[in-house]
Amino acid sequence: MAPMTERIESSAELPTADQPPAPRTRGRPRRRPRGIGLGWLALLALLAAAMIGAPGDRSAALTLPNPDGGAVIRLRAEFGRLPDLPFVLVGMDADLGTYPEIRPAIRAAFDDLMRRGASLAFVSLTAEGRAIAAAEVERLHAMGARDGALLDIGYVAGVEAGLVRLVGTALPASATGQLADAVRRRGGGLAAFDLALLVGGSDVGPRTWIEQVAPRLPDLPLVAIAPTFAQPELSPYLRSGQLTALLATVRDAAAYVEVVSGEGLTPLPDEPQRDQSPSALAMLVGMVVALLVLARLLFGAIPAIGRRSPHEANDEEGP
């Protein structure tokens, strides 16, 4: 175990910005400053306590839903433009890591669409998206979705090539049911749908759909719900009109869930507790911790900003 301990100690003592790296000594390993571990533990305990004990933390001073409701208004306006009994294609390519962030908004969108009489067809280009889609289709069945309103197209391999193929042939030969028959009557391709709701993840996302499907089917409206990290990448497509609506932050998602909840959500009996938006207090505590740590690091580095770090000096000296 001795070499392992030594390695951990040496990596924890990287030189700070205003301090040149000390020559590594082989003697007794240096001790960490007292209190660092306890500080982290206290912060994490505070965060955990806020997450567990802060349901219903809505107040004038603390609110998760975004006061700027522009994203929600655009999404609902797009849903409002749908014809009666519309066919909506759900491109489910979320990943298991980030799906918890957008799940309440996705489920609210399913509720919102089904309340408007929409039929939903699910397709996935990723394996994780396929697993999530299968679970969501089962959940919608369990919720009592009307007969023939759901269709599971399944997993399509080949990502971009698969998407281009979907444009002409979206239905597998084995697909049956009212929705499958109706889509076949409309040509069987993606053009048979009135809207595509794209659920993004860290692998395949709305950008791939915009690149491959939008140029081939310019009349098919594309709306997206994606995790926060995807917002900078997708915002330009929203401005250009290639994406007609986008929910891509926790706050936008919370605002949307609040609007749909106001009209009556239909969760399964055991869901209300675990399918709510994250607590605003927990989010605030986490963000304040991040702000404090980042500010401390930044202010600590100010004296060294004008100087070159040893790594930069090595780089400039060249090989």
Add this chain to the structure above:
Amino acid sequence: MRRSLPAALIVAFGIVLLLDFVLVNPTLAGLADALLELVVLLAAAAALAGAFVLVLRHWTDLVERRRDPTGSLVLLGGFAAMLLAGFYPGSSGASDPAVRWLVAALLAPLVASLFAMLFVFLLAAARRGLAVRTRQASVMLAAALVVVALLLPIGGAAGTWLAAVATWTMDVPIGAVFRGLLIGVAVVTAVHASRVLLAVDGADD
């Protein structure tokens, strides 16, 4: 000429797909569909082959006690559990309750926990970044500080003002950077694709 066959295939396939995109011709459309079908089948076969190689490698590691036999055992156990849940007689595949339980109760919480740890690891990475590249890391941290402050979930007039500034920041400076980035990526991709299609020297290597 070392790679002339792959280059020739790429050029031929690329031209067919490009022509199919700009021309309406049933024969061309049929040919393009066949090519796409082939690519989809190849991708599916590659995924299966990848899974097979992964299992083979970890099985070998386990039998010969190389690298990390415990990790290999866990991986093979997980693989076997998921396959059994999806393939036992009478199973409904990916939508089978056993598969859904494995995904919802085991896989999703595990992956979400890993993502949650990003919070701690990103802060630690910021500290290390400052030690290695002080100026660049300082700019990045200052930007991160501003973005986090703008997204604070507070209400009232302050919250409304922060939300308005956050929207402007996303639409104007960050939006401009990402638009430039996306256009740059598209231009470079188009140039590289043209070099491959025109068989410009070195593009296929």
